[in-house]
Amino acid sequence: MGKTLTEKILATHITEGTKEKGKEVGITIDQTLTQDATGTMAYLQFEAMNVPKVHTELSVSYVDHNTVQIGFENADDHKYLQSVAAKYGIIYSRAGNGICHQVHLERFGKPGKTLLGSDSHTPTGGGIGMIAIGAGGLDVAVAMAGGPFYLTYPKVIKINLTGALKPWVAAKDVILKVLEIFTTKGNVGCVFEYAGEGVKTLSVPDRATITNMGAECGVTTSVFPSDEVTKQFLKAQGREKDWAELHADKDAVYDRIVDINLSELAPLAATPHSPGNVKKIRDIEGLAVDQVCIGSCTNSSYTDMMTVAHILKDKKVHPNVSFVVAPGSKQVLENITRDGGLALLLGAGARLAESACGFCIGNSQSPKTTAVSLRTSNRNFLGRSGTKDAQVYLVSPQTAAAAVITGKITDPRDLEQIGVSYPHITMPKKFYLDDSLFITPPADPGKVKVYRGPNIGEPPKNTPLPDTIRAEVTIKVADEITTDHIIPAGAKMKYRSNVPKYAEYLFEVVDPKFYERAKKTKDAGLHNVIVAGLSYGQGSSREHAALCPMYMGVKAVIAKSMERIHKANLINFGIVPLTFANKDDYTTIEQGDTLEIPDIRSALTGRGNTAKVLDKTKGKEFQVSFDLSERDRKIILAGGSLNYVK
Ligand code: MIC
Ligand code: SF4
Numbered sequence: 001m002g003k004t005l006t007e008k009i010l011a012t013h014i015t016e017g018t019k020e021k022g023k024e025v026g027i028t029i030d031q032t033l034t035q036d037a038t039g040t041m042a043y044l045q046f047e048a049m050n051v052p053k054v055h056t057e058l059s060v061s062y063v064d065h066n067t068v069q070i071g072f073e074n075a076d077d078h079k080y081l082q083s084v085a086a087k088y089g090i091i092y093s094r095a096g097n098g099i100c101h102q103v104h105l106e107r108f109g110k111p112g113k114t115l116l117g118s119d120s121h122t123p124t125g126g127g128i129g130m131i132a133i134g135a136g137g138l139d140v141a142v143a144m145a146g147g148p149f150y151l152t153y154p155k156v157i158k159i160n161l162t163g164a165l166k167p168w169v170a171a172k173d174v175i176l177k178v179l180e181i182f183t184t185k186g187n188v189g190c191v192f193e194y195a196g197e198g199v200k201t202l203s204v205p206d207r208a209t210i211t212n213m214g215a216e217c218g219v220t221t222s223v224f225p226s227d228e229v230t231k232q233f234l235k236a237q238g239r240e241k242d243w244a245e246l247h248a249d250k251d252a253v254y255d256r257i258v259d260i261n262l263s264e265l266a267p268l269a270a271t272p273h274s275p276g277n278v279k280k281i282r283d284i285e286g287l288a289v290d291q292v293c294i295g296s297c298t299n300s301s302y303t304d305m306m307t308v309a310h311i312l313k314d315k316k317v318h319p320n321v322s323f324v325v326a327p328g329s330k331q332v333l334e335n336i337t338r339d340g341g342l343a344l345l346l347g348a349g350a351r352l353a354e355s356a357c358g359f360c361i362g363n364s365q366s367p368k369t370t371a372v373s374l375r376t377s378n379r380n381f382l383g384r385s386g387t388k389d390a391q392v393y394l395v396s397p398q399t400a401a402a403a404v405i406t407g408k409i410t411d412p413r414d415l416e417q418i419g420v421s422y423p424h425i426t427m428p429k430k431f432y433l434d435d436s437l438f439i440t441p442p443a444d445p446g447k448v449k450v451y452r453g454p455n456i457g458e459p460p461k462n463t464p465l466p467d468t469i470r471a472e473v474t475i476k477v478a479d480e481i482t483t484d485h486i487i488p489a490g491a492k493m494k495y496r497s498n499v500p501k502y503a504e505y506l507f508e509v510v511d512p513k514f515y516e517r518a519k520k521t522k523d524a525g526l527h528n529v530i531v532a533g534l535s536y537g538q539g540s541s542r543e544h545a546a547l548c549p550m551y552m553g554v555k556a557v558i559a560k561s562m563e564r565i566h567k568a569n570l571i572n573f574g575i576v577p578l579t580f581a582n583k584d585d586y587t588t589i590e591q592g593d594t595l596e597i598p599d600i601r602s603a604l605t606g607r608g609n610t611a612k613v614l615d616k617t618k619g620k621e622f623q624v625s626f627d628l629s630e631r632d633r634k635i636i637l638a639g640g641s642l643n644y645v646k
């Protein structure tokens with residue numbers, strides 16, 4: 001029986017467990033990446049492991065999220081990251097070098113390797129045939145220390161691509177189509193594997209756009225074969241030697257096959273407030289637009305930027321539109337400058353933003369009240385832009401460029417009617433390369449002293465799980481609560497290395513009173529419990545969505561269902577992830593109810609996978625279940641991964 005590409009790469013990395021779908025396996029990690037917003041905590045945790053040097057083939061620490069530097073906190077964190085990188089053998093990518101996923105694809109990604117990153121969009125690396133997975137910082141710290149990464153041996157879904165994209169239709173429209181088919185829920189434990197005749201028509205940046213946003217479906221990762229197109233990309237990066245041919249066997253067996261004919265796709269948008277709310281541009285055209293932002297790790301490549309630049313040649317930004325462009329990396333910025341693209345963008349009236357996450361995470365460029373903002377990024381969760389009532393639409397660079405000209409949502413194919421012909425941009429045969437913003441670690445790190453600014457605290461500690469959880473339901477939330485709802489990023493992200501301060505913003509967009517209530521229960525010596533609907537913890541890998549609740553005394557989350565990375569983070573911080581055995585019990589339980597989960601330790605120590613919950617307020621009893629490996633159970637009993645490792 002033939003093998004899928006996913007199986008082939010995993011097979012060469014599995015060190016523990018059996019290759020049985022749904023069962024846990026441990027894999028070795030070849031490369032890791034961190035970014036500054038998750039990186040500070042990841043390295044604090046790594047330091048706590050007392051390992052003298054990273055054990056990976058390559059580890060890179062990027063600074064791309066918190067580059068705003070209002071106040072001392074960001075700059076102090078950057079210095080901490082730089083010194084830790086030097087001490088432990090990690091390459092440091094300075095602020096200004098670009099967004100981690102874009103830069104990693106350009107300079108380090110290798111077909112067939114495993115990559116673990118403390119950022120949910122790490123699967124961008126799947127665009128060059130890596131098994132690239134997003135995880136919490138603690139899991140990445142363990143991988144840097146040489147430990148395995150544990151995942152559920154995945155189901156593999158083949159996305160069979162045929163045909164070729166028509167002009168004005170882009171890779172972004174492919175992944176939006178995938179989101180329309182699969183939605184943002186119910187894909188935990190799966191990998192999307194792209195195959196078929198259509199693959200060779202897509203460039204590496206196109207493929208990376210597609211694997212990047214697989215994260216929005218909640219899959220473990222997405223992967224493309226490594227072929228002649230991959231080879232040409234690596235050659236243009238001066239890295240042809242890193243290429244290896246990789247594809248699935250012809251007779252590979254998949255769990256499901258979905259066909260997408262690229263020739264039939266039309267421009268699409270994800271409408272507010274979820275990447276899964278996909279509509280045709282034709283069905284929403286005409287809506288007045290206030291802001292257009294082009295960039296982010298989804299769409300900030302050379303070809304994306306040059307395509308937009310040439311669409312906008314001799315055009316001016318519409319007077320009602322604020323137009324922001326953030327090239328994904330220093331490499332992209334330098335190459336579009338040399339090739340004339342930057343002049344076209346500036347000529348059209350673009351506001352040039354730093355090669356960083358910026359607008360995507362609401363760290364700058366928050367739009368006006370009730371604005372309609374068109375963005376080429378990957379998430380449009382409520383409040384993420386920094387403006388709570390903004391309406392964010394996720395679109396391709398082509399659709400974004402059309403709105404820059406017309407001031408309204410416009411099908412980019414209609415630009416031909418006003419004399420704009422489609423610019424067929426090809427990738428340079430050789431990129432202009434300058435790696436001077438990487439700092440390689442010294443051969444002898446003996447003299448390196450780790451810098452710690454006043455904003456950096458110790459990672460908070462947890463106590464072992466009690467026998468009985470006595471708690472209040474401090475918050476009850478609906479379906480599809482994302483980590484952006486649990487703990488906001490944007491301007492608050494500067495408190496990532498200061499957990500007591502950051503915790504004050506828990507659930508800010510949903511219910512700003514959460515913190516006060518949680519503090520009151522905690523001070524009264526009780527625990528807190530979060531009750532949630534379907535797909536709790538969608539979105540980012542930020543472990544603070546577990547770490548801050550842990551700090552506030554949350555001992556369990558009871559949800560209808562939960563997303564992979566967030567569930568792993570809850571386990572890592574000793575919070576029990578429970579699901580309703582009967583979803584109707586979600587309806588009965590209310591915020592403020594007093595709960596008891598008796599003998600939870602025995603439940604986790606035993607062989608079973610259910611526990612009893614007493615709702616003291618309602619005088620009712622209901623069952624919850626947990627899907628946890630032996631190791632997960634031990635971690636939770638110990639009060640989290642750090643206690644367990646010790
Ligand atoms: C995001 O896109 O939400 C982030 C900010 O990159 C996060 C990481 C973080 O919260 O620091 C992610 O995707 O994991
Ligand atoms: Fe940065 Fe946005 Fe990509 Fe997250 S999704 S890594 S914030 S560009």
